[in-house]
Amino acid sequence: GIQVEQSPPDLILQEGANSTLRCNFSDSVNNLQWFHQNPWGQLINLFYIPSGTKQNGRLSATTVATERYSLLYISSSQTTDSGVYFCAVNQAGTALIFGKGTTLSVSS
């Protein structure tokens, strides 16, 4: 099956810093999603990005499908950005396969 690897596993930042999270996947996919899991466990949809680049406020994401990776950029980080960020992929109509996540801690 498809393997999903996320890096780094942990990231500690000061408020205002920028960061880049990476997701590598082992096979071609039809769907790639980035999620932020809040302290209560809710998975918040950040991006649905099988290819290309998208931006939403301080967050942006780029997926290069031909090279099988995706990047999530967080600029001017805030304490509320803390939590676990997951990348998940699937092929058409199948289950999402998640990476192990990147745990981000932003301190003021």
Add this chain to the structure above:
Amino acid sequence: DAGVTQSPTHLIKTRGQQVTLRCSPKSGHDTVSWYQQALGQGPQFIFQYYEEEERQRGNFPDRFSGHQFPNYSSELNVNALLLGDSALYLCASSGRGGTYEQYFGPGTRLTVT
């Protein structure tokens, strides 16, 4: 527009008991998937329901079963609970047979004692 809802929020059960978790998909969605998330891990796929049938199943024993109703809502049943079943159970819904973006509910946190 209501998102994905799940009930109950929290549940405590004893080993050997049975449990039923419920999920209502986002409006307009027809596909429901269930995931188990152990502490410190990413969600693991249990199964997916579409048109009231189990379409795909992950590596989970037969103690895990489910159902989808005509209104697209779904149940997850777990029999003969083990301590290792303690986890956050997440429901996700998507449209067009699961082709598009998946949205997750808030989860049910199950504790087995």
